[in-house]
Amino acid sequence: MTTANSYISTWVEEIRSGNLRALSRAITAVENRTSDSHALLKALFEHSGHARVVGLTGAPGAGKSTLVDALATQYRKRDQTVGIIAIDPTSPFTGGAILGDRIRMQSHSGDSGTFIRSMATRGSLGGLSSTTADVATVFDAAGRDLVIIETVGVGQDEVDIVRLADVTVVVLVPGMGDDVQSIKAGIMEIADIFVINKADRDGAERVEREILAMQSLSMRSDAWVPKVVKTIASTGAGLPELASAIDEYEHFLATSELGRQRRIENWRNRLREMLRDEVLRRIVNGAFTDEAVAQYATEIAGNERDPYSLISEIVGKLIR
Numbered sequence: 520m521t522t523a524n525s526y527i528s529t530w531v532e533e534i535r536s537g538n539l540r541a542l543s544r545a546i547t548a549v550e551n552r553t554s555d556s557h558a559l560l561k562a563l564f565e566h567s568g569h570a571r572v573v574g575l576t577g578a579p580g581a582g583k584s585t586l587v588d589a590l591a592t593q594y595r596k597r598d599q600t601v602g603i604i605a606i607d608p609t610s611p612f613t614g615g616a617i618l619g620d621r622i623r624m625q626s627h628s629g630d631s632g633t634f635i636r637s638m639a640t641r642g643s644l645g646g647l648s649s650t651t652a653d654v655a656t657v658f659d660a661a662g663r664d665l666v667i668i669e670t671v672g673v674g675q676d677e678v679d680i681v682r683l684a685d686v687t688v689v690v691l692v693p694g695m696g697d698d699v700q701s702i703k704a705g706i707m708e709i710a711d712i713f714v715i716n717k718a719d720r721d722g723a724e725r726v727e728r729e730i731l732a733m734q735s736l737s738m739r740s741d742a743w744v745p746k747v748v749k750t751i752a753s754t755g756a757g758l759p760e761l762a763s764a765i766d767e768y769e770h771f772l773a774t775s776e777l778g779r780q781r782r783i784e785n786w787r788n789r790l791r792e793m794l795r796d797e798v799l800r801r802i803v804n805g806a807f808t809d810e811a812v813a814q815y816a817t818e819i820a821g822n823e824r825d826p827y828s829l830i831s832e833i834v835g836k837l838i839r
């Protein structure tokens with residue numbers, strides 16, 4: 520027990536002192552939900568709460584990774600440290616995302632102030648947004664000033680992830696068929712800032728007009744009007760403007776109590792998810808092993824047993 524605790528506290532100290540290997544090991548542990556990750560997160564939590572979290576979402580190929588890179592460079596110029604979580608649901612373990620991120624890492628290589636981690640969406644034992652939130656907590660406790668989460672804006676998972684962020688940036692591009700109208704309404708509503716990337720291409724103005732037209736029709740409940748920033752991520756054009764737009768929104772959050780409310784709302788959702796994960800984990804470790812599930816399923820399919828009583832029975836045992 521004591522050994523375990525001192526092992527964890529040594530690990531925490533290493534993480535907090537900027538040891539990148541310790542940080543990397545911590546993220547891996549959290550991602551894989553290893554047996555010591557729980558104790559680690561508990562110990563790290565008290566050191567968290569300082570980082571600002573920026574979420575960046577948009578269609579594949581919109582230039583999110585390039586933009587995140589360029590944004591990290593902006594923050595490094597201000598001497599702020601950055602942790603990047605890149606999530607790509609299309610490339611679980613191999614393929615484009617990982618290769619792309621290896622290449623990207625080189626652009627910051629030699630600078631320990633930017634730390635990039637790609638996360639697989641499949642194979643994660645907890646919910647994806649839960650794992651992402653925990654990795655963000657690790658970065659936060661490690662003293663990173665800014666955590667940037669990059670995710671493809673497609674499904675509910677991604678919307679949940681983006682909700683973790685203090686500031687959400689939705690990346691659009693001219694053409695590509697993702698006109699403002701066809702973008703998922705859910706993604707549209709969560710934008711605190713719009714980026715029109717690839718502004719070197721034709722049609723950037725049209726996208727901008729569409730966003731502005733949409734904004735003129737409906738006001739957000741908090742009265743914030745999301746800024747629209749045009750960028751060319753590959754050259755860095757518009758990046759200082761994006762950083763200022765993020766500053767502005769952060770200032771708005773800080774002076775309006777909304778930042779705090781947003782964090783509370785976020786925790787309401789996370790607590791439910793954490794509870795669900797934990798209950799499921801305990802049940803799977805107990806009565807609901809793969810073998811048992813196969814047996815139950817066979818019996819239920821054969822009408823030898825009813826599923827309702829089975830679930831009540833299993834959950835009942837856990838709660839008592």
Ligand SMILES: Nc1nc2c(ncn2[C@@H]2O[C@H](COP(=O)(O)OP(=O)(O)O)[C@@H](O)[C@H]2O)c(=O)[nH]1
Nearest residue numbers: 579580581582583584585716717750751752753
């Ligand atoms: N023309 C142009 N190409 C860009 C721009 N930003 C990114 N790209 C390119 O678009 C492609 C996809 O970029 P990537 O960052 O991987 O997109 P992601 O899938 O959204 O992360 C890459 O070939 C980038 O070099 C831009 O502003 N203008």
Ligand SMILES: [Mg+2]
Nearest residue numbers: 583584585669
């Ligand atoms: Mg990417």
